[in-house]
Amino acid sequence: MVELLSPATLLDLRTLAGTGRIIAGGTDLIVQMRSGRNETHLIDITNIEDAPPAAIIRSGVAELSAMASITKVVDELNGRLPGIAAAAQVFASLQIRNRATIGGNLANASPAGDMIPPLVAAEAYAVVDGPSGQRRIPVDELITGPGRTVLEPNEWLSLVGVPLFEGEEGFIKLGGRTAMAISIVSLAWRWHRSDHGALTGVRIALGAVAPTVVRAHKAEAILEGQQPTADVVMAATDALQTEISPIGDVRASAGYRQAVAGGLLRQALATS
């Protein structure tokens, strides 16, 4: 029989950490356990009284709770961080968003996790908490492979810090349907667009095209300082396709993902 403990304070959580698997919203873990994943002790982190607030703004950074439901975080953001909000909008369903957390999506470390690309494009950091205190890690260094992170078994994600941004940002995904679909390819971006259309500060992150969410550094460099003319966009999408290493699976072939990744970048440049 599985045991579940629900510590009420961070102090209690620090004491318990390491004695079982940490569970937040549980929307993936509970399904995995039903399919045979063996966990005997669970430590719930959704009832911590002194957990971080859902979202607060602190000197140019939005600190989002990794332990609160995605619904609560986005409600609290109230229109800020549109890239995060766009990803949340197509994240599973309302029922799932009311339980699932940003911390769980990161710790689950799926290459297709929809909250991850906007965090990577924003160069966000994660605050990892545990018995020996807190440490701060860039989100793109947190995940090391499918289902693998640098988290120790007695550590949990406390919050993510997302720099606020004045330019354009967004998230688009291609899935089998709008809701409840695992992304075939997803793309998040941030850039400034000057009055005459030149892009600066270009940041592009893609999901489901590599073992982890990846930045498209070469495509970013090609777009940087340029107006996205047909030639520039062609060069950027060509470069982007050399930076990703998609696999073929039940949802799409590798070649389809290659083609669609370039298409999503074109769409992002045209729509935002």
Place this chain on the structure above:
Amino acid sequence: MNVNGQKVSFHSPAQRLLDYLRDSLELTGAKEGCGMGECGACTVLVDGEPVCSCLVLVGQISNADVVTVEGLAGADGLHPVQQAIVDCHASQCGFCTPGVVVSTTALLARRPQPDETEVREALVGNLCRCTGYQAIFRAITSLGE
């Protein structure tokens, strides 16, 4: 935990809310369709928000107010959402209906007169394999008129 206004207690904190409701409390309105959060047939309200009861462990919500489809009807008859589903013939096999009703109740609490986009977005997590959804949307839209 309160379920439909009644204080209840549980013995197995790691039990899924859906199993607790159906097996221990014999509230069988919430259904297990997929057990993975895909279908929404198990939707109940936890502190007013719709969740999949197959993806919640009771120990995680030990202080919550839970409302199941059984808790919606008043002493004077069906909840307006239930009545609208009946009036518009929006239930066929009926397996998804409790979840649809619960999700709709939560939507109307937030947005008393939702437009069609809002209705569709509120129900993306509730699959219906019989109706093709049109009768369900008609039923919900009729409530705002």
